[in-house]
Amino acid sequence: MKSSDYLMKREERVLFALRALYQSYGYTQYKMGKFEEYDLYVRNKDFLVSDGVITFTDTDGRLMALKPDVTLSIIKNTRDADSIVQKVYYSENVYRISGSTRQFKEILQTGLECIGDVDLYSLCEVIALAAESLDAIDGENVLELSHMGVVSALVGQLDLDPDVHEQVLHCIGEKNADGVPKLCPDGDIGGVLALVNAHGAPGSVISALRPFCTQGLAKAALDELETVSAILAQQGHAGIQLDFSIVNDMNYYNGIVFRGYIRGIPAGVLSGGQYDKLMQRMGRDARAVGFAIYMDLLERLGGEVRPYDVDTVLLYDDGADVPRLAQTVRRLAQAGRSVTAQKAVPEKLKYRQLLKFSEGGLEILESHD
């Protein structure tokens, strides 16, 4: 392990690896300011993961917000160009209300966006990078794909009232197979139940859905999902699974959506998908796909406990010869041993050795080497 690796926490190492990964595929870093006009978020309120935004009034009277989201700012600041795909990655703090506590939280989010003439290649590239990002965090991971087109076509066939439609989507999101027949007692719900129950390896899931997706949008969407899964499998991303419980807001997302999990972290760490509809809503004539990784969740991985906080604790008295003390500390630090000079041992500090500085020289009081 390089000394810089030793100094870095897991999140920092992962961040480094991800930057290298994204840059190697030609993504450029997109650096943003911390603030954005509040108006941008009001217009796309439902796109935000949490509903609260920290606002303040700028010196010229405009209502500003601390960024709760990165994607909207990136879309706003990119331009449409034929046959070009703009590829950017970012690593930014966002400010959101955290679920249960209802308190604002600063969350480090990293991710990438691919905006413009997004075709099958770009789509596969982004999903492959999502899979590789998970690998960079931990080998034991799962990347799941869903297709909003399949979900919307199969639920759409039932021709439900808008609120029941919403509740059926909710049931799919929570794998609640018992809830669907209660909501549509007379409907032909075979396709929706297949969406709830089928998950796992692409081959078996697509076979299970195929009888319900024989024509129109449903077939086209399932075909696309099959093609993308096959291309990713060919590239060696064997761990990719299909699961339709990823139900993102259909007003913004379309096409393929995906979510990534790491063993040991109780929630999804990666979330992404195609959001052409958001682009349309923002008056843009371009397609887009991207994903975000919630870096704060990586803390939950644990397992990296440093045996010592510091190599050496150097104890000295009030009357110590300060120039000589300073020189001793400097010598120890330069020899590659971290050192803290103290008059007493700080409570619960873990150290390799305890030295006593006195006129006679250094005396070893304890050594754990």
Next chain:
Amino acid sequence: MINVALPKGRLGEKVYGMFAAAGYECPSILENNRKLIFENADAGVRYFWVKPSDVAIYVERGAADIGMAGKDILLEYAPDVYELLDLNVGRCRMAVAAKRDFRDDTEKTLRVATKFTIIARRYYAGLGRDIDIIHLNGSIELAPILGLSDVIVDIVETGKTLLENNLEPLETIVPISARLIANKASFKFNSDAIEAIARGLKGQVKDYD
């Protein structure tokens, strides 16, 4: 090993009975002792009892892989979990109740006492009724009797408590029963084991309809 959070109390014991009948028994759990965690290594399950309203928190945060929670808790707190099975036990309903002589005066804001403020707010928002929510933690039935509220929104099982206090149920908001819930990330990494448990429990679900 699958960690299972069970709600303390009669309902939790009933659900444990379903687990046991499905082949996931752990006899030490019924012994009267101070142990907190009970394990059956052969069956691959580990049980612990928690306060019923906390089950969803244990599961959502991954301390338990699966658990059993009432639909009332799931609707109120909306935890980000999978709801794999309706266990069809602990059946009751979330209802609006009031004193027998209650007449809704639509000229006034309706005062609603409840433990389930989100469910109540959502229900009355759907009706477009202006309400004043009074959040209470227990003895909800007292509120209309003492004039603290006009109506209550609470769980009604047999309606006996309401009757004894000269109250009556007015509307059913939603039927409630116990559900098997699972942590989403745990489900990805243990789907075979969790689905086997869900299948086993499904075989124990009694159909009341």
